[in-house]
Amino acid sequence: MSGKRIIxxxxxxxxxxxxEGLARNSNGTPLTLIVNTGDDFNHLGLHISPDIDTALYxxxxxxxxxxxxxxxxxxxxxxxxxxxxxxxxxxxxGDADLAMHVERxxxxxxxxxxxxxxxxxxxxxxxxxxxxxxxxDQVRTRVGTDIGELDFQHYFVREQCRPQVSHIVFKGATAxxxxxxxxxxxxxxxxxxxxxxxxxPYLSIAPILAIPGMRELLRSAGVPVxxxxxxxxxxxxxxxTTKIMDELGLSVSALQIVEDYADLIDGFVLxxxxxxxxxxxxxxxxxTDTLMRTAHDRLRVANETLAFASSLYS
Amino acid sequence: MSGKRIIxxxxxxxxxxxxEGLARNSNGTPLTLIVNTGDDFNHLGLHISPDIDTALYxxxxxxxxxxxxxxxxxxxxxxxxxxxxxxxxxxxxGDADLAMHVERxxxxxxxxxxxxxxxxxxxxxxxxxxxxxxxxDQVRTRVGTDIGELDFQHYFVREQCRPQVSHIVFKGATAxxxxxxxxxxxxxxxxxxxxxxxxxPYLSIAPILAIPGMRELLRSAGVPVxxxxxxxxxxxxxxxTTKIMDELGLSVSALQIVEDYADLIDGFVLxxxxxxxxxxxxxxxxxTDTLMRTAHDRLRVANETLAFASSLYS
Numbered sequence: 001m002s003g004k005r006i007i008x009x010x011x012x013x014x015x016x017x018x019x020e021g022l023a024r025n026s027n028g029t030p031l032t033l034i035v036n037t038g039d040d041f042n043h044l045g046l047h048i049s050p051d052i053d054t055a056l057y058x059x060x061x062x063x064x065x066x067x068x069x070x071x072x073x074x075x076x077x078x079x080x081x082x083x084x085x086x087x088x089x090x091x092x093x094g095d096a097d098l099a100m101h102v103e104r105x106x107x108x109x110x111x112x113x114x115x116x117x118x119x120x121x122x123x124x125x126x127x128x129x130x131x132x133x134x135x136x137d138q139v140r141t142r143v144g145t146d147i148g149e150l151d152f153q154h155y156f157v158r159e160q161c162r163p164q165v166s167h168i169v170f171k172g173a174t175a176x177x178x179x180x181x182x183x184x185x186x187x188x189x190x191x192x193x194x195x196x197x198x199x200x201p202y203l204s205i206a207p208i209l210a211i212p213g214m215r216e217l218l219r220s221a222g223v224p225v226x227x228x229x230x231x232x233x234x235x236x237x238x239x240x241t242t243k244i245m246d247e248l249g250l251s252v253s254a255l256q257i258v259e260d261y262a263d264l265i266d267g268f269v270l271x272x273x274x275x276x277x278x279x280x281x282x283x284x285x286x287x288t289d290t291l292m293r294t295a296h297d298r299l300r301v302a303n304e305t306l307a308f309a310s311s312l313y314s
Numbered sequence: 315m316s317g318k319r320i321i322x323x324x325x326x327x328x329x330x331x332x333x334e335g336l337a338r339n340s341n342g343t344p345l346t347l348i349v350n351t352g353d354d355f356n357h358l359g360l361h362i363s364p365d366i367d368t369a370l371y372x373x374x375x376x377x378x379x380x381x382x383x384x385x386x387x388x389x390x391x392x393x394x395x396x397x398x399x400x401x402x403x404x405x406x407x408g409d410a411d412l413a414m415h416v417e418r419x420x421x422x423x424x425x426x427x428x429x430x431x432x433x434x435x436x437x438x439x440x441x442x443x444x445x446x447x448x449x450x451d452q453v454r455t456r457v458g459t460d461i462g463e464l465d466f467q468h469y470f471v472r473e474q475c476r477p478q479v480s481h482i483v484f485k486g487a488t489a490x491x492x493x494x495x496x497x498x499x500x501x502x503x504x505x506x507x508x509x510x511x512x513x514x515p516y517l518s519i520a521p522i523l524a525i526p527g528m529r530e531l532l533r534s535a536g537v538p539v540x541x542x543x544x545x546x547x548x549x550x551x552x553x554x555t556t557k558i559m560d561e562l563g564l565s566v567s568a569l570q571i572v573e574d575y576a577d578l579i580d581g582f583v584l585x586x587x588x589x590x591x592x593x594x595x596x597x598x599x600x601x602t603d604t605l606m607r608t609a610h611d612r613l614r615v616a617n618e619t620l621a622f623a624s625s626l627y628s
Contacts, residue, residue: 102360
């Protein structure tokens with residue numbers, strides 16, 4: 001392999017865990033992580049990028065290990081004071097976490113791009129991986145439900161995924177472009193493998209792939225594209241993946257995910273609890289325990305995924 | 315006296331202390347406090363109103379007793395995280411304090427007036443006094459110094475009042491109007507006395523008086539206007555009052571302040587340490603210990619000031 005860089009795509013918690021393992025891969029190959037911004041929203045006048053924040057905190061070792069999102073050792077004085085002032089309190093913003101949103105919002109207003117800001121914040125947090133927003137344009141995931149079409153965070157946090165999902169829209173996606181740094185990374189010829197992290201395919205990876213040109217960029221990189229299953233024993237580790245699959249009329253199975261990624265991937269990493277599905281997948285498959293409870297798990301799944309990708313070079 | 319309301323004007327810390335005493339006056343007369351907004355500035359994308367915040371925190375019993383500004387029992391996670399992200403850290407924003415700035419900024423962007431927002435925030439903090447921004451328009455105090463003309467907070471906080479002051483400008487004042495609630499309060503016929511709190515006359519009270527029509531509103535209220543000296547034994551309790559007076563070529567004395575307020579006030583409250591100046595003031599004078607160390611001091615100075623104002627009815 002001549003490549004010099006791993007490229008991964010992720011949404012929030014689950015994806016970020018694998019990304020953190022990939023960043024520490026045993027070959028020392030540097031990582032470029034392309035992060036979903038479809039969950040971004042404006043809240044209290046602040047531009048919040050939940051998946052970028054989770055990626056940054058996770059890669060910087062600052063993530064809250066209990067929740068997977070937000071910062072460890074966080075304080076909550078802002079939220080308490082905001083409630084007293086009658087402000088909206090359904091989206092929990094920790095005091096230290098706020099610095100990210102305030103600084104990002106200020107820099108966006110000053111004309112910097114989301115991708116440039118993200119790169120600089122990553123560097124200031126001591127992150128060696130290149131962390132990229134999928135686009136500098138506005139793409140907003142909206143969830144069609146039995147109580148109307150909701151902003152993603154309204155569905156996900158305020159309504160706690162309770163409404164029944166009928167469809168998902170990535171508003172703005174067709175007019176969006178991949179961020180220049182994303183294009184550069186995928187066209188550089190430096191890629192060694194492209195990994196779709198175990199994030200929700202329909203809510204977290206789909207918005208990235210919905211940007212015109214993104215799929216072509218992935219394919220034309222000419223390197224193995226491997227997806228890691230977000231399902232463990234047919235269930236999601238965290239989040240509404242299976243509930244949404246069911247409500248969208250999809251079969252709740254890794255097979256469905258393979259089918260939906262079919263034209264894009266060269267191989268699939270299946271959780272060992274779903275090993276019985278192996279023979280029904282018409283693609284190279286690696287089977288491993290994908291549950292990442294510890295830092296060691298993350299590194300192991302990352303290394304195994306990279307070794308599998310490497311084996312796919314023909 | 316037929317009045318039903320005390321009207322006071324103040325800037326930050328020293329003025330807010332008297333305002334807090336006035337709000338608890340022994341006659342139970344309600345207070346309307348008109349607050350300087352010349353110190354307001356946009357910082358990190360947030361609209362910060364330092365004097366309004368000090369007034370609100372002081373009246374709500376939430377002020378930090380050590381500093382006079384900011385909130386008691388504050389945490390500082392935001393500031394620490396912001397510094398890590400490379401953000402500007404010279405203006406210290408506590409975590410709970412941030413809620414005020416974020417919520418105010420959000421509501422201003424949504425089209426509410428500063429005066430309406432301030433009234434609502436005061437009410438949510440359980441403040442019975444009516445707290446008013448002097449204007450809903452933008453007035454910005456700028457300080458001409460030997461290192462150039464500075465925004466007030468840059469002079470006051472970032473440069474810690476070190477530059478030598480040559481002049482002070484209230485940018486926007488001539489085009490500003492008193493807030494409608496200010497006009498209403500002063501024209502209501504309910505005023506019983508108007509008190510200029512012991513804030514810096516040149517930096518904190520002057521911007522209020524610089525708004526066209528404000529002086530006329532005060533005079534036409536037809537009630538005694540009394541200023542409480544911000545000097546105690548010829549020195550300022552806190553802040554750069556005497557340094558600025560000296561640099562502006564003024565004599566550093568309560569006499570100078572009386573002279574500068576001369577066409578506006580009917581009486582002056584002189585600190586007992588400056589009692590020797592009494593005979594040189596050509597106005598009714600009350601002499602008392604104006605130093606407000608305790609809640610009891612505030613109430614006492616407030617009651618004495620109100621009794622003095624009452625004695626000025628002819």
